[in-house]
Amino acid sequence: MMVDACHLWLAMRKVKYMADNVTARGKKRLLKPFYNAGYIKAWLYLAPALLFLILFTYYPMVQVLWDSFFLKEYGAEKKLFVAFDNYRRLFADEDFITAVKNNLIYAIGTVIPSIVIGFGFALSLTQSSRFKNCIRSLLFFPTLVPLVAAAALWIFIYFPGIGLLDYYLAKLGIQSTDWLGDPDIALYSLMILTIWKNAGFYMLFFIAGLQGIGEEYYEAASLEGAGWWQKLRYVTLPLLAPTSAFVFVIALIHVFTHVDHVIVMTLGGPMGSTNLVLYYIYQNAHEFNDLAKATTATVLSVMVLLAISFFSIRTMERGIHYES
Amino acid sequence: MASIEFKQICKSYGNISVIKGIDLEIKDGELVVFVGPSGCGKSTLLRLLAGLEEEDSGSMYIGETLVNSIAPKDRNIAMIFQNYALYPHMTVAENIGFGLKLRGMNKKKRARAVDETASLLGLKHLLTKQPRQLSGGQRQRVAMGRAIIRNPEVFLMDEPLSNLDAKLRNQMRIEIRKLQRRLKTTTIFVTHDQIEAMTLADRIVVLNDGKVQQVGAPSKLYSSPVNKFVAGFLGSPSINFIHARRTGDNELTLPDGQCVLLPMDQAQILSDLREVEIGIRPEQINIVKKSDQTAMEKNTITWSSSVSLIESLGSEKLVYSFHGEHEVAIKTTNSNGALEGSNIQLSFSMNNAHLFALNDGRCLSPVAGNA
Numbered sequence: 001m002m003v004d005a006c007h008l009w010l011a012m013r014k015v016k017y018m019a020d021n022v023t024a025r026g027k028k029r030l031l032k033p034f035y036n037a038g039y040i041k042a043w044l045y046l047a048p049a050l051l052f053l054i055l056f057t058y059y060p061m062v063q064v065l066w067d068s069f070f071l072k073e074y075g076a077e078k079k080l081f082v083a084f085d086n087y088r089r090l091f092a093d094e095d096f097i098t099a100v101k102n103n104l105i106y107a108i109g110t111v112i113p114s115i116v117i118g119f120g121f122a123l124s125l126t127q128s129s130r131f132k133n134c135i136r137s138l139l140f141f142p143t144l145v146p147l148v149a150a151a152a153l154w155i156f157i158y159f160p161g162i163g164l165l166d167y168y169l170a171k172l173g174i175q176s177t178d179w180l181g182d183p184d185i186a187l188y189s190l191m192i193l194t195i196w197k198n199a200g201f202y203m204l205f206f207i208a209g210l211q212g213i214g215e216e217y218y219e220a221a222s223l224e225g226a227g228w229w230q231k232l233r234y235v236t237l238p239l240l241a242p243t244s245a246f247v248f249v250i251a252l253i254h255v256f257t258h259v260d261h262v263i264v265m266t267l268g269g270p271m272g273s274t275n276l277v278l279y280y281i282y283q284n285a286h287e288f289n290d291l292a293k294a295t296t297a298t299v300l301s302v303m304v305l306l307a308i309s310f311f312s313i314r315t316m317e318r319g320i321h322y323e324s
Numbered sequence: 325m326a327s328i329e330f331k332q333i334c335k336s337y338g339n340i341s342v343i344k345g346i347d348l349e350i351k352d353g354e355l356v357v358f359v360g361p362s363g364c365g366k367s368t369l370l371r372l373l374a375g376l377e378e379e380d381s382g383s384m385y386i387g388e389t390l391v392n393s394i395a396p397k398d399r400n401i402a403m404i405f406q407n408y409a410l411y412p413h414m415t416v417a418e419n420i421g422f423g424l425k426l427r428g429m430n431k432k433k434r435a436r437a438v439d440e441t442a443s444l445l446g447l448k449h450l451l452t453k454q455p456r457q458l459s460g461g462q463r464q465r466v467a468m469g470r471a472i473i474r475n476p477e478v479f480l481m482d483e484p485l486s487n488l489d490a491k492l493r494n495q496m497r498i499e500i501r502k503l504q505r506r507l508k509t510t511t512i513f514v515t516h517d518q519i520e521a522m523t524l525a526d527r528i529v530v531l532n533d534g535k536v537q538q539v540g541a542p543s544k545l546y547s548s549p550v551n552k553f554v555a556g557f558l559g560s561p562s563i564n565f566i567h568a569r570r571t572g573d574n575e576l577t578l579p580d581g582q583c584v585l586l587p588m589d590q591a592q593i594l595s596d597l598r599e600v601e602i603g604i605r606p607e608q609i610n611i612v613k614k615s616d617q618t619a620m621e622k623n624t625i626t627w628s629s630s631v632s633l634i635e636s637l638g639s640e641k642l643v644y645s646f647h648g649e650h651e652v653a654i655k656t657t658n659s660n661g662a663l664e665g666s667n668i669q670l671s672f673s674m675n676n677a678h679l680f681a682l683n684d685g686r687c688l689s690p691v692a693g694n695a
Contacts, residue, residue, distance in 0.1 A: 214407075216409040220470075223403050224422050234426075238411075
C-alpha cells in the first residue's frame with residue numbers, strides 16, 4: 001500500500017511536469033489548469049489507477065483516521081465520540097511502548113546491515129559471468145521464499161540443542177542457546193532472519209544501479225589518480241544515491257509491514273520481547289478485540305511511514321537527476 | 325611534457341586482432357591526430373597508452389619511461405572522453421579540481437589552481453554550477469580544465485568534439501589548437517573526421533585495419549598519399565578513381581577507349597604493371613568550354629558527360645558528373661555555366677594525378693612515393 005502511494009505521488013508529480021511543459025510560457029497556469037488540454041489528458045491517463053487507489057487505499061485510510069476518534073464497546077450499538085482518548089489510552093499502554101521500542105531496534109538492526117550487505121554483494125557481483133550469475137541467483141533465492149516458509153525453516157535452524165545452529169556450535173564447544181526463547185536474544189534472532197531474507201533483494205537494486213554508472217566515470221577517475229576506495233567514495237556512492245534512497249525507503253517499509261515471522265516463530269514473546277507494532281495492532285484487533293486501540297495505532301504507524309517515504313523521496317528527487 | 329613511442333604494439337580481443345604491430349614516435353610538444361574509419365583501432369591505441377586496456381605485446385614509452393606495467397594514474401596523462409565523463413554530482417570547480425584532491429593537494433592551493441584554470445578557459449562564472457546546467461561547449465571546456473589543471477605530460481583526447489554541433493565544433497577545435505600551442509603539451513587527438521584531422525594536426529597518423537597507413541604533416545598526406553586508402557580517406561569530397569589499362573610503355577587506355585601519354589617519370593615507376601587506377605582530386609578537374617580545344621595536350625584527359633547534381637558551397641561549387649560508370653566529383657570556382665542535366669566537357673592533366681596499383685593499392689606516382 002505504501003509503495004502504491006509513493007508511485008501515485010510520483011505519477012502526480014509527472015502530471016504536473018507534463019502540464020507545465022504543455023502550458024505556454026508566461027501564462028498564469030495556476031489560474032486555469034483545467035483549460036489546458038495536456039493537463040486533462042494527463043489526468044485521464046491517471047484516472048483508472050487513481051480510482052482504485054481511492055476505493056481501496058485512500059478511502060480506508062480516511063475511514064481509519066475517522067474511527068480513531070470513536071470508541072465502540074464490544075456488542076454496543078453506537079460509536080461513541082471520544083476525541084483523543086484512544087490516543088491517550090494507547091500511549092499509556094506499556095505493551096505499545098515496548099512494541100515501538102522493539103520496532104526501532106529491529107529497524108536499525110535490519111535496515112542498515114541488510115543494505116550494507118546487499119551493497120557489498122552487488123559490488124562484487126556486478127560484472128556478469130556464469131559463476132557470478134549463479135551466485136546472484138543463490139543470494140536472491142531467500143527473497144523468493146515466502147516469509148512464512150522462511151520463518152518455519154529458521155525455526156529448525158534455531159531449535160535449541162538439536163537445531164542446525166546449535167548442532168554446529170556444539171562442535172565448536174559452544175553450549176546450547178535458546179535462540180527464540182530467551183527474551184534477550186529472540187529479537188536479534190528474528191533480525192538475522194530478516195537480514196538473510198532481504199539482503200539479496202536489495203542487492204538486485206544495487207546491481208541495477210551499479211550497471212547504470214558509465215564505465216568512463218571510473219576510467220576518468222583512474223586517470224585522475226583514484227584508487228579502489230576513492231572510486232567507491234567519490235564515484236560509486238554519490239552516483240548510486242538515488243538507488244540507495246529508494247532501497248532505504250523499501251527497507252523501512254518492510255520493517256513496519258512484515259510480521260509473518262513474528263506470528264510463526266514467537267507470537268511476540270517471550271515476554272513481549274519480539275512484539276512489533278504491526279503484531280501489536282493485530283493482537284488488539286483480533287485477540288483482545290480492542291478495535292479502537294488497533295485503529296489508533298494503525299493511524300500513527302501509517303503517519304510515520306508516510307512521513308518517512310515523503311521525506312526520502314523528496315531528498316532523492318532534489319539531489320539527483322543524473323541523466324544529462 | 326614528453327615524447328611518446330610505440331614499439332610493435334599488438335592487441336586483440338579474443339580472435340579479433342585490433343592492433344597489428346604499431347610502431348610510432350611522437351615528438352615532445354607535438355599535436356598528433358589519429359584518424360581512420362570506425363574499428364581501425366585508433367581509440368584502442370589511445371586507451372592502451374592511457375593504461376585503460378592492456379597490450380598483448382610490444383612496449384610503450386612516455387619520455388624515457390617504459391609505461392607498460394605502470395598504473396594509469398602514475399602515467400602522468402590526462403584524458404578527455406567523448407562524453408566528457410564529468411561527475412554529475414560535483415560542481416564545475418569540484419570536477420576540475422578532482423585530480424588534485426585525489427592527489428592530496430590542500431584546499432587552499434587547490435582553489436587557487438582551479439581558479440587559474442577556470443579563468444584560462446573562461447569558466448570562472450560557472451564554478452559553482454553542476455554539469456547538467458551547462459551547455460555542450462561549456463562541458464567540453466570543463467573536461468579540458470580537468471585535464472590541464474594537473475599539468476600532465478600528455479593529453480589524450482578521444483573524439484572530444486563529436487557531441488557538439490557543427491558550429492561549436494569548429495570553435496572548440498580552434499580553442500584546442502590555441503590552448504595546445506600555448507601549453508606545448510604533447511597531445512594525441514583521436515577522430516574519424518578528416519577535416520578535424522587536417523586542421524588540428526602537426527602530424528596525422530592514418531590508421532586502418534589496426535595498422536599505420538601513413539604518418540606525416542596534413543598537407544603532405546594530402547598531396548602525397550602512399551596508398552589508395554590514405555588518398556581516399558583524406559579530402560572532401562574524396563578523391564576520384566578512374567580505372568586504366570596499360571597499352572604501351574608510357575600509354576594508358578581508359579575504359580572509354582581514350583589513350584593518354586604519361587610523363588616519363590611516371591611511366592618509369594609503373595615497371596611491368598598492367599592495370600592501374602588514376603586518382604584525381606576534385607579540385608584538379610576542370611570544366612572546360614566545348615570550343616576550347618586548344619589547351620589539349622597529350623597528357624591531358626578530356627571527356628564529356630552530363631551533370632547529375634550541383635552543390636553550392638558559396639564561393640565554390642561541387643559538380644557531380646560521370647566518367648563512364650564512375651561518379652566523379654569536381655570542386656571548382658568556375659563552373660563555366662554548367663547546369664544540372666546539361667552536358668559538360670571535363671579535363672585534367674596527368675601531372676596532377678596519382679597512380680595506384682590496382683592489386684595492392686600502393687601509390688606509384690613519384691609525386692607521392694618519394695616526396
